[in-house]
Amino acid sequence: MGWAIALHGGAGDIPLSLPPERREPREAALRHCLQIGVAALQTKRPPLDVVELVVRELENNPNFNAGRGSVLTTDGTVEMEACIMDGNTKKCGAVSGLTTVVNPISLARLVMEKTPHIYLAFDGAEAFAREQGVETVDASHFITPENIERLKQAKEANRVQIDYTQPITKDMKKETPTADGDSQIGTVGCVAVDTHGNLAAATSTGGMVNKMVGRIGDTPIVGAGNYANSLCAVSATGKGEAIIRSTVARDVAALMEYKGLSLDEAAAYVISECAPRGTAGLVAVSATGEVTMQFNTTGMFRACASEDGYSEIGIWPNSMQN
Amino acid sequence: MEACIMDGNTKKCGAVSGLTTVVNPISLARLVMEKTPHIYLAFDGAEAFAREQGVETVDASHFITPENIERLKQAKEANRVQIDYTQPITKDMKKETPTADGDSQIGTVGCVAVDTHGNLAAATSTGGMVNKMVGRIGDTPIVGAGNYANSLCAVSATGKGEAIIRSTVARDVAALMEYKGLSLDEAAAYVISECAPRGTAGLVAVSATGEVTMQFNTTGMFRACASEDGYSEIGIWPNSMQN
Numbered sequence: 079m080g081w082a083i084a085l086h087g088g089a090g091d092i093p094l095s096l097p098p099e100r101r102e103p104r105e106a107a108l109r110h111c112l113q114i115g116v117a118a119l120q121t122k123r124p125p126l127d128v129v130e131l132v133v134r135e136l137e138n139n140p141n142f143n144a145g146r147g148s149v150l151t152t153d154g155t156v157e158m159e160a161c162i163m164d165g166n167t168k169k170c171g172a173v174s175g176l177t178t179v180v181n182p183i184s185l186a187r188l189v190m191e192k193t194p195h196i197y198l199a200f201d202g203a204e205a206f207a208r209e210q211g212v213e214t215v216d217a218s219h220f221i222t223p224e225n226i227e228r229l230k231q232a233k234e235a236n237r238v239q240i241d242y243t244q245p246i247t248k249d250m251k252k253e254t255p256t257a258d259g260d261s262q263i264g265t266v267g268c269v270a271v272d273t274h275g276n277l278a279a280a281t282s283t284g285g286m287v288n289k290m291v292g293r294i295g296d297t298p299i300v301g302a303g304n305y306a307n308s309l310c311a312v313s314a315t316g317k318g319e320a321i322i323r324s325t326v327a328r329d330v331a332a333l334m335e336y337k338g339l340s341l342d343e344a345a346a347y348v349i350s351e352c353a354p355r356g357t358a359g360l361v362a363v364s365a366t367g368e369v370t371m372q373f374n375t376t377g378m379f380r381a382c383a384s385e386d387g388y389s390e391i392g393i394w395p396n397s398m399q400n
Numbered sequence: 401m402e403a404c405i406m407d408g409n410t411k412k413c414g415a416v417s418g419l420t421t422v423v424n425p426i427s428l429a430r431l432v433m434e435k436t437p438h439i440y441l442a443f444d445g446a447e448a449f450a451r452e453q454g455v456e457t458v459d460a461s462h463f464i465t466p467e468n469i470e471r472l473k474q475a476k477e478a479n480r481v482q483i484d485y486t487q488p489i490t491k492d493m494k495k496e497t498p499t500a501d502g503d504s505q506i507g508t509v510g511c512v513a514v515d516t517h518g519n520l521a522a523a524t525s526t527g528g529m530v531n532k533m534v535g536r537i538g539d540t541p542i543v544g545a546g547n548y549a550n551s552l553c554a555v556s557a558t559g560k561g562e563a564i565i566r567s568t569v570a571r572d573v574a575a576l577m578e579y580k581g582l583s584l585d586e587a588a589a590y591v592i593s594e595c596a597p598r599g600t601a602g603l604v605a606v607s608a609t610g611e612v613t614m615q616f617n618t619t620g621m622f623r624a625c626a627s628e629d630g631y632s633e634i635g636i637w638p639n640s641m642q643n
Contacts, residue, residue, distance in 0.1 A: 168566045174537075175443060195536045196562050200418060200443040202535015292445015293438045294417075301544045301568040319439050323411045325544040328568045329575065336579040 079275065080385025081119040082363045084371055085111055085132055085268040087142045087379030089315045089359025092393055094376075101393065107139050108381040108391050115268065116383050125270040125311070126164050126187075129280035133160070133183040136266035137282050142379075143264025145181060146220050148284020150229040151291050156220040158284055159199075159298040160186045165277030165306035165365075172298035175200035178214040179207045183282045186298075188212065197298060225287070232288040265297055267304070267313025267361060273385070275365035279304050279311035279327070286318065296321035301328030309334045310341055312362040316375060320357035324348070330362055345370045401463070401527050402442075402541040403429045408520030408549035408608075415541035418443035421457040422450045426525045429541075431455065440541065468530070475531035508540055510547070510556025510604060516628070518608035522547050522554035522570070529561065539564035544571030552577050553584055555605040559618060563600035567591065573605055588613045 087104055115132045119125075137145025148156045159174040160182035171190025174197070176182050188210050189198050198206050207214055267281035281304040283297040295318025296303035303314045305327030312327040321327075326348055333344035341364040349358060349372040359373025361380060369382045376394070383389035390396075402417040403425035414433025417440070419425050431453050432441050441449050450457055510524035524547040526540040538561025539546035546557045548570030555570040564570075569591055576587035584607040592601060592615040602616025604623060612625045619637070626632035633639075 170566065172537075193533060193536075194562070195533055196565050197537040197542075198533060198535045199537055200535055202533055205534065290436060290438060290441060290445055291448065292441045292443055293436075294415075294440040294442055299440075299542055299544075300565050301542075301571060305568075319437070322439050322543050323413065325548075325568070325571045328544060328571055332572065332575040333579055336576055 079273065080367045081270070081272050082367045082369045082382070082384040083112070083115045083119060083128065083132075083268065083270040084361035084363055084369050084382035085115065085136070085266070085380070086313065086315055086359065086361045086371070087136060087266050088264040089373045089375045089378035090264070091356070091375060092377035092379070094394065096393075103141050104379055105391060105393070107136070107141060108379060111135050111268075112381040112383055112389065112391065115270065116389075119270060119272060119385075122272070125272050125276050125278035126162070128270040129268040129278045129311075130162060130183055130187055132268040132270075133266060133280040133282050134181045136268075137181050137183060140222050142266050143284045144266040144282040145284075147222050147225065148220050149264060149287040149289075150221065150225050151285070151293070152229075152233075152288050153291050154221075154226070154229060155291070156217060156284055157289075157291070157293075158182045158220070158282070159294065160280070160282035161298045161300060161304040162186045162190060162280045163278065163300065163304055163306040163311070164190075165271075165279075165308055165311055168307055170196050170300050170304075172197040172300065172304075173199065173203045174294050174298045175292070176203055176207070177217045177220075178204060180213040180215055180219075183280050185210070185212055186280075196300070199294070199298075200292075220284075228287045265303065265315040267315060269306070269311035269313050269361055269363045271311065271363045271365060271367060273367075275308075277306045277308070277311040277363065277365060279306040279313050281313045281315075283315075295319070296326070301325050303327060305331055307331050307335075308365060310344075310362050310364045312345075312360055314358060314360040315378065316353070316358035316373075317356075320353055324352040324358070326353055326358055326360060330360065334364070340364075341368045342370045345372045349374050401425045401525070402537060403523070403525035404541045404543060404547035405429045405433060405523045406521065406543065406547055406549040406554070407433075408522075408551055408554055411550055413439050413543050413547075415440040415543065415547075416442065416446045417537050417541045418535070419446055419450070420460045420463075421447060423456040423458055423462075426523050428453070428455055429523075439543070442537070442541075443535075463527075471530045508546065508558040510558060512549070512554035512556050512604055512606045514554065514606045514608060514610060516610075518551075520549045520551070520554040520606065520608060522549040522556050524556045524558075526558075538562070539569070544568050546570060548574055550574050550578075551608060553587075553605050553607045555588075555603055557601060557603040558621065559596070559601035559616075560599075563596055567595040567601070569596055569601055569603060573603065577607075583607075584611045585613045588615045592617050
């Protein structure tokens with residue numbers, strides 16, 4: 079039994095033809111976030127601190143759909159959401175509808191620690207952010223040219239689009255495997271366990287390109303996109319509606335608890351049997367230091383490491399040549 | 401106001417939060433499910449959707465009752481978030497509330513049903529907690545917490561929202577049936593006695609085979625049920641007590 083950490087930068091239809099200028103910055107970010115997470119675990123920081131600091135780093139990176147770099151609503155605005163959960167106590171915090179908060183995951187933690195509630199959203203959440211004095215900026219800070227372009231393309235295609243790795247050109251549309259043409263990438267997340275078996279999970283996102291104003295996805299829904307208890311910690315990514323319907327994160331833990339499956343078996347079952355193909359990926363760690371990263375999409379930006387020296391950074395399935 | 405509806409066969413669901421003018425939140429939740437590519441809309445976006453859909457809306461003052469104005473006043477005086485609305489909390493009565501923080505948990509409404517073909521559905525709706533922070537979302541619109549349905553059962557929960565979210569009450573009833581092979585009754589009993597802390601939760605549930613269960617670990621739960629075999633029941637306190 080030792081510490082373990084896993085993080086993701088979104089699962090979805092990440093094309094194998096992803097050009098280096100789009101792939102390398104994300105791989106570098108995954109590597110960097112893995113390093114800071116591992117360093118924090120090695121210095122005995124509690125897993126709750128570790129997942130928060132890793133997700134903050136991912137939120138600050140404009141290459142991922144969280145914090146800065148969040149995808150846009152149909153109105154061209156940003157509405158961010160996040161969730162954090164502590165395995166030991168099952169205390170949790172969640173936020174939705176943030177427009178000016180630089181680090182949504184940290185506000186989620188403050189909801190958990192400073193209020194009698196779990197979940198605050200929209201105007202109430204923004205007001206709480208100001209009461210707490212967290213860092214806020216003008217809403218324009220979060221909007222990137224790439225996301226303005228993605229929204230434009232989604233509107234032209236008249237669909238809600240989740241692919242943000244590259245612009246969808248007219249020729250490429252045929253490459254998207256899902257029935258409705260969406261590709262699912264974006265959400266960021268981190269799970270960690272220390273040598274004592276303390277677990278934590280954190281997830282953050284801008285949601286779906288061209289989503290309706292006020293749309294809430296799986297990320298802030300405890301048991302859907304984020305969950306931790308005394309057995310495991312799970313962070314999911316993909317098509318929010320499918321993840322909600324399949325209660326992905328809770329089901330991994332429930333399969334371990336109620337059916338006696340291992341972390342790997344539970345994750346595999348949820349990814350292959352519960353969530354439709356092309357809709358979900360997850361990272362998870364168990365109280366005994368196991369790690370799993372599974373997805374039924376084309377790819378998932380991911381990284382993990384454990385105290386026994388194992389580490390991995392990847393995008394596509396391991397069985398494929400990179 | 402917030403609400404959630406779920407269809408067991410398809411596991412399609414709809415949820416809304418932060419409604420201020422919509423007369424029937426549960427119907428707006430259904431429209432989210434049926435008319436949008438999404439599951440959950442909240443606050444301004446949900447209100448805008450309501451107008452697009454032409455559902456009945458009224459001035460926000462329509463929903464406010466004198467009793468609730470009084471409850472809020474008392475909660476502020478007691479400086480706590482209060483969920484009891486059955487009667488005003490007088491200073492003498494505070495000692496009767498059994499939970500550690502003095503709250504009593506009543507309020508959310510819900511319904512679950514199954515037909516003769518085993519089709520299941522669950523619906524839950526609430527105004528939340530007295531004196532809650534603006535923007536606070538509870539368990540009701542959280543699929544798997546306050547409301548859930550699949551091909552095995554349909555569940556609607558009520559009580560202390562935060563505890564129900566933490567214990568993923570509605571999903572766990574179904575998961576215990578699915579993954580551990582428990583009956584509806586056993587699954588509900590397990591969740592109510594082992595997963596949700598005493599004084600925080602109650603639920604009603606039906607199974608695909610026409611069973612019904614109503615369980616709670618609170619002082620009471622306003623409830624009613626009936627099944628095709630002729631059984632029916634309306635109650636508030638545990639059945640073992642004399643009414």
